Amino acid sequence: MSKRSIAIFMFLLGLLAAFGELFGIDFPTARWFFESSRDVPLLKWDLGKGEFLWFGWLSSAILVCAGSFMLVKSFTGGPPNPVALRRARRFREIRRGYVSLLILLGLAGFASLDQMVVGKEALAVRYEGKWFFPAFTPKPYKGSDFGIGGELEDAPVNYRKLKRDFRKNQTGGRVIMPLIPFGSTDDTLPPRSRALVEKQGVHHETGSRKPYFGLAARYHDIEKGDLHLRYTMRNGKLSGAVDGWDALGERVYTAEYAKGEKVKEKFSGEGTVEDFLAIESGEIRALKYHPSPPILGESEKNWLGTTSQGYDVLAYLYGGLQVNFKAALIFLPIVYLVGIVIGMLMGYLGGWFDLVMDRVIEIFSNMPFLFVVIILSSMVPEQFKGLPVILTILMLFGWMGITSLMRTAAYRDKERDYIAATRVLGAGTPRIIFRHLLPNTVAIIVTLVPFTMSSLIFSLTALDYLGFGLPPEYATWGRLLNDGLSNLSAPWLVSSTFFVLVGLLVLITFIGEAVREAYDPKKFSYYR
Structure with missing residues (x-):
């Protein structure tokens, strides 16, 4: 680019x-x-x-x-610098790093699409001949805007349900949802379910030949997750407790089954038990409480399952990717600007300024990072917590690495002939530092950027895993990893998080190694 x-x-x-x-x-x-x-x-x-x-x-x-x-x-x-062109050509020759850069740029572009890819807001809605674009409108639409009455008239619109209603009623309305129609956070899904197929008195999950073991249910309203009857199945047959709820959510029925046969039952609702059991409540479905495994073949697919909070894992991973890129775009420029300026001044000026800043760096270097984060996190009020606060804490410790390298480079180069020539020509200190010294340290800066980015992503993930990172309204990979380790029976949580985290860090590492080799000063630079 x-x-x-x-x-x-x-x-x-x-x-x-x-x-x-x-x-x-x-x-x-x-x-x-x-x-x-x-x-x-x-x-x-x-x-x-x-x-x-x-x-x-x-x-x-x-x-x-x-x-x-x-x-x-x-x-x-x-014209462009010929040395820079040779370095860029050398970088493209290192296929592993070049391909990794293209993939990383593709991921950044994909993450920048934001609500066009992941979100619970519809991209476009056609209703009564008019088009609405909820995903691109700051003010949320209400149910009354799309002909929804009753208690949902003034509530925010559930566009996934609206799409099903338009398709069911065939009113001519149309809803276009994002590729992944779930929010990264603040979009808790009801318990998931999957259709069961009965063959010769034995229930199987759709697409499976094995008898079903686990919970099953019939629903009053499957979209809302309102249960009518909840069964326990073993070897594909009813076996164990059965619970039933009326339309108001009151528990009114209990029963006990053994090998598909009813042993006892108790009903405390209105009417007769026969009327209650005869209520039309749809097919019997396998019930998957959160965290639920990946569910395919349904109208709303959870490709990587759900978290214990009921969030779609794929949408949550996408939100975490966005957080990492946003953090890098804020963290890297500020840290490098501060570190480069202070380091160049320390190396070029020396004297008391160098001594004072050395002592400051020693103080910050000996501070226990995790304890400082814990103390500062506990001091910040809940309403002020967010990405800017955690990045500020990381910036307090992140500028020292580049500062030391720039100080060394300035000490080394300030006595060279080209710097002496600029002094003879009357150049001032700012011009010497930023016009002549700084361009000769580009190799150091460019080489260090990928490794700083990977360190930032790892730090954010570690802090979120320990519970001292971003608040819950942010989708973070560290919190998802913690969720997975707390629910070892849901391996899709840890495996998906591990895959994307390691994959991203490997891409950045490959880029860093290729940049370091391409910008090796021994290949193109000769100076005294």
Whole structure:
């Protein structure tokens, strides 16, 4: 990806964020700056008459200005550096790293699609000849907007149910859902179920020849998860306790079965037990409480199962991927900006500034990281917790690594002939540092970026696993891993988390190794 492409992307992202906020359009990814500003009290100002989302506007302005500056420089900056071109060509020759970079960029692009891929809001709804776009509208629609009456008239719309209703009633309405029609968080699903097939008095799960063992149920309303009868099955036959609920959710029936035969029963509801059992409540289905295994072949597929909270695992993994990329986009520029500036000043100026900053680095290096995180997390009020807070804590410790390397590079290069020549020509300290010293340290910076990113992802995952990371409204891989280890009978939780986490870290490591080899100064640079 060229500098010009990056500049255009930054410019358009900032422009879309500002445009969407002004005109009430939730563009994928671009909406995140203003959403974060709304959710975190520290990122907005209360002006009495309304809120000023300073973080959202500042982020948009920085993206537009930085993109514009880089775009202008790409046209006026002269021909590209031949050494940089040779390094890029060498990087492309290292197929493992180059392919890993393409895959990582593809994942980043996929994650940037946001609510177009994963979400419980419909992308588009056609009702009475009009089109609505709930996923791109900040204000949620109510049930009355789509002809839903009763107690759900003023409630937010369940678009998955609305799609089934349109299809069942054939009213001409249409609902277009995302590829994965579940939210990453805040979308708890009812207990899942799968159709059972009866053959010669023995029940089997659809697609299986083995007799079914476990819980089964009939439903008053399968979409809401309202149970009518819940059975226990062994070897494909009713065996054990049976419980029944009326339409109001009151438990009114109990029974006991043995090898498919009723042993005893008790009914305490209105009417007769025969009338209660004769209620039409659909087919008997295998009942899967959360965390439920992957369910395919149904109208709503859970490809990787559900978590113990009732979230779709695939949607949750996607949300965790988004969190990791967002964290990297915030963490890396700030940490490297601070570390590079302080390190270059320490190496070039030396003296008291170098001594003071060395002592500061020693103090921070000897602080127990986990204890500091625990203390700061307990001190932050619940309403202020979020991604900015945890990233700030990580930034307090993350700038020291690049600082030490830049200090060493500045100490090494400040006595070289080309720096002496710039002093003779009258260049000031800022120009020498950022115009002449900094370009000769690009190899160090570029080589370190992938490993810093993998360290950030690992740190976020570890903190979330231990319970000191992001709050529950964020989808995080560490919390999913903790959920899996707490429910070892649900191996799909640990296996899916392990696969995506290790896969992402391996991709970044391959990229880092390829960059390190391509930017090896011994191959292209010769200086005194």
